[in-house]
Amino acid sequence: MKSFGALILAAASLVSASPTLVKRAAPAGIDVSHFQGAVNFKTAKANGISFAFIKATEGTTFIDPEFNTNYAAATSAGIIRGAYHFAHPDVSSGATQAKYFLAHGGGWSSDGITLPGALDIEYNPSGAECYGLSASAMVTWVRDFSNTYHATTGVYPVIYTTTDWWKTCTGNSAAFGSTNPLWIAHYASSIGTLPAGWSFTTFWQFADSGSNPGDQDQFNGDMAGLQRIARGS
Incomplete structure (x- = not known):
């Protein structure tokens, strides 16, 4: 199977580090946990969530107590969905945490x-x-998780982080930009500077509240690109 980095490059026309995306016609999404309770995904879809x-x-x-309920509800509503693991x-x-997540x-x-x-x-x-780890130990930890996930699924996991944390805790490692899609958290009108190794972000968390539940x-692309990522082709 192709590396996921190659897949996301092929998936859509992706933009680089500092454009304003909120006003752009691109698929909108949310991320949720038990803090939001049982989410009405049919309403969220009607309100523009893809x-x-x-x-x-x-x-x-x-294990998030609302995961099964919310995952099933998102599926029923026809929303493209995925799971996340808080490290x-x-x-x-x-590797242990990747296996637990899987x-x-x-x-x-x-x-x-x-x-x-x-x-x-x-x-x-x-x-x-x-978390008490040196930068090199943190890079090893992330690589361990990523490679374990890839070995089981054939795709690399998305990495959600902030540029500040990545610089502080990995030494701004560039080791993952060619394999792992980036999901950057930055609450502003533009993406800002990205961590080393990534020339674009695939997902952008731009606010912690809004017209739909959760973040x-x-x-960063079009609906066809999002669907291709979900197919892995």
Whole structure:
């Protein structure tokens, strides 16, 4: 199978680091977890949502209690959807957490409606910003997760992060730009500077609230490109 980096380049006309995308006609999305409860995805679709990332797991002990309900509801509404895993690099290896994610909703299939799973790696909510890891150890951890996910599914996971965290905690590693799609979080009218290795972002989380539940996202391309990513071709 092609690398996912090649697939996303072929999927759509993707833009580089600092355009304003919110006003652009591109597929809109949301990402949600148990904090939003059971989401009415039919209403969200009617309100313009085309895709969603839904929290499945965190670390190796937490399964989101709303995941199954929300994933089934998004599927029923005809929304392209995928799962995400909130990383805790301080509690176990990347491979261990990838396997946990895969076992609890994070899988992928080339069905045209499933996005590759996403690794949510960002600020530690309850401790050291970089989870006590050096930059080189963090890169190893992310690679371990990514390669384990790829070995099972044939696609590389999306990496969700912020540029600030990536610079601080990986030393601004450029190791993943040719394989892993980027989902950047930046709450502004433009994307801003991206982490090293990526010349564009595939998904952009541009607000933490809006007209639909959860965080507000946008795909960097057109609907046909989003569908191709979900097919892996």
